[in-house]
C-alpha cells in the first residue's frame with residue numbers, strides 16, 4: 001500500500017489513483033529569470049524519483065511541469081538589459097534544462113508555457129467571471145476570495161486572519177485585500193495579449209489551474225511543489241480550479257517538499273546565502289548533488305553545506321564500488337559459491353526499500369537499505385572464488401533496480417563507456433615495460449602519479465592491478 005502525506009488533510013493517506021494503473025502529476029515549474037538555485041532543484045529531483053518509483057511499479061506516469069515565461073520578474077530583467085521577455089525566458093529555460101540534465105532528471109511529458117497557453121487561460125478567466133467568482137476593474141480582473149467557501153483550506157488559514165496580516169495595498173478597486181489578479185491590464189513597456197477584458201497578461205496563479213486542467217484533466221493524482229507555494233499559489237489554484245469546475249477536488253494529493261537551509265537558516269537571495277546549481281556543479285558531479293538531495297526525506301528541511309556534499313560524494317562512491325565489484329565478480333569463472341544467502345538478504349532489502357518508498361517516498365530510508373545490500377555484495381565478493389551466476393545475477397539486478405529508482409549510476413556509466421578500463425590497461429602496460437627495462441624510477445613515477453589522482457596500483461603475482469581509492 002502506497003501512503004502519501006497530503007498537505008490538504010495533513011495526514012498520510014492511502015494512494016488511490018484516479019485511473020487504475022495510471023498516475024498524473026503536476027509540479028509547479030520555474031519562472032525562468034535566473035539560473036536555478038539548489039532550492040529550485042529539490043522538488044524536481046524529488047518528483048523525478050517518485051515518477052521512477054511509480055514507473056517501476058508498472059504505472060503509466062504522466063508528468064506535467066510548467067514554465068512561467070511571462071512574469072513581472074522576467075519583464076523587469078528584460079527591461080534592465082534592454083532585451084525582451086522571450087530572450088530572457090529562453091536563456092533561463094536553456095539553463096534550467098542544462099542543470100536538470102546534470103542532475104539526471106528525466107524530462108517531463110509536457111512543459112506548457114504561459115505564452116503558449118494564452119487562449120486557454122483567457123477562457124478560464126472568462127468562465128470565472130461568468131460564474132461570478134471574478135470581477136473586472138481598470139487594473140485587471142480579480143478573483144473574489146469571499147465567493148469561494150473553501151478559501152484557506154490548504155494552508156489552514158482563515159480569511160479573517162489573512163486580512164488581519166495582509167499588507168495593505170493601495171488598490172481600493174479590489175473588493176477584498178486578499179483578492180488576487182487573474183489578468184493584469186497592459187502597461188507601457190510590457191508584453192500584452194488580446195482578451196475580452198482588454199489587452200494584458202495573466203496573473204501567476206491562473207496558469208497552473210489552466211495547464212493542469214488542460215494536460216491532466218478535471219481530477220488528477222498529485223500536485224506538487226515547494227512548501228513556499230502552499231500559500232498563496234496553491235491556495236489560489238484551488239480556489240480557481242474548484243470554482244471553475246464546480247466541484248470540491250481537483251488534485252487528490254497535495255505534496256510539498258521542505259526548504260533547503262544553510263546553517264539552519266532559510267536560503268534566500270536577500271540573505272545572501274544563495275547557491276546556484278551551476279556553481280555547485282563546478283565542484284561536484286550532478287549525481288552527487290542529486291544523491292545529497294535524496295539523502296533527506298523530501299518533507300524535512302535539508303541543510304546544505306560543502307561538508308554534506310562531500311559526505312554524499314563518499315557515500316555514492318561506496319555504492320558505486322559495490323556495483324563495480326559485484327559486476328566484475330559476476331564475470332569471473334570457476335568453482336561457483338552459493339549465493340543463496342546473499343540473494344535471500346537482497347530480497348529482504350528490496351522489500352524494505354520498496355516499503356520505505358511506499359511510505360511517503362522515504363528516499364533516505366531506501367538509501368539505507370541499498371547500503372545494507374552493498375555491504376552484502378562486498379562480503380560475498382571478498383569471501384568467494386567465483387559467483388553462483390544465476391543467483392548472484394539476481395542480487396545485482398535488485399541492486400541496479402534500486403539505483404534505477406534513485407536515478408544514480410546512470411551518468412557514470414555513460415561517461416566511462418569502457419574507456420577508463422582501456423586507458424588503465426595501456427598505462428599499466430607502459431609501466432610494466434619500464435620495469436622490464438629496469439627503469440624503476442619511471443615505474444614508481446607512474447604509480448605515484450596515479451595515486452595522486454585517486455588510483456591505487458597493486459603489484460600482484462599476475463601483474464599490476466588497479467582500483468579507485
Ligand SMILES: [Zn+2]
Pocket residue numbers: 027028029208233
Ligand atoms: Zn504553479
